[in-house]
Amino acid sequence: MPIYSMTGFARTQVRVHDQLVYSLSLKSVNHRFLDIQLRLPSGLDALEMDLRRALKENLARGHVELALSVDRSTVQKAGYNRDLVAGYLDAFRTARGDFSLLGEPDLNAILRMPGALQSDGRGNGDEDPAALSESVLQQIGPLLEELKIMRAREGDALKAILQASLDRLAEATEGVAALRPEVEQRYQERLTQRLIAATGNEFNRQRLLEEVAVLVDRSDIAEELARMTTHIAHFRELLSGSGEVGKKLDFLLQEMNREANTLLSKTGGVGGKGTRITELGLAMKAEIEKAREQIQNVE
Secondary structure (H helix, E strand, O other): OOOOEOOEEEEEEEEEEOOEEEEEEEEEEOOOOEEEEEEOOOOOHHHHHHHHHHHHHHOOOEEEEEEEEEOOOOOOOEEEOHHHHHHHHHHHHHHHHHOOOOOOOOHHHHHOOOOOEEEOOOOOOOOOHHHHHHHHHHHHHHHHHHHHHHHHHHHHHHHHHHHHHHHHHHHHHHHHHHHHHHHHHHHHHHHHHHHHHHHOOOOOHHHHHHHHHHHHHHOOOHHHHHHHHHHHHHHHHHHHOOOOOHHHHHHHHHHHHHHHHHHHHHHOOOOOHHHHHHHHHHHHHHHHHHHHHHHOOEO
16 A cells, blocks of 8 residues: 555546536545535535535545535526516506406517526436435545545655665765774864863873763764664655555654754864764755655645
């Protein structure tokens, strides 16, 4: 089972019978949680509940919009409101008799009156909500599968981008690890020289070396490198898995960024190869930021 992007689209058009045609579409984009919005014709409350249940059972995260549009352009049978027209004619004849008037009713004028002309209602689906609901529920499963296929395809593309970022992040981490011994030695020598210059000839060399050792130990980046390597391995493991991993990946990237910041703070101002470590640390942060932008769309 692959990882899923939260971006996807699926649409289908269905003809239930000659007078009932509709379009059903699903669109999803990234969101922190599962946010469902439905756009349905009125009078389909029961269908709305069933659709929400189906979406919740199949999707974990994302802003999801489902739209049901009934085709109102299908052929409708034209007619007229017989009772209304008859009432107008009776009123016309009564008024003509009451006032001793001449003339005949104008059929064109009568049919222009509100409500005189009407269709049989077929073609808008309002007269057959049961058939519409039944058909939509049959289509929502295949439509969700189509959406998930697109989200999986987008997820594969995201996975490739993230793997490339991890490769560069791992390379930078290895580069820092290779420079670490030399930088540590330089830091120790530099610190010793400064302390000797500050204290002159009257100092306890053994105590001085002990203090230097403590300061060097505090500036050691071995733990940061080890944790960074562990986070990268865990990240790869999650990418190779499945399910809802976006939040876990985001948390890991926050931890990686913390390690990169600590690494930079410990190695700043060393000079020499320390400058190269700074460059690699900044490269780490850049890759982490790129990865964080990408995983915002991972389910």
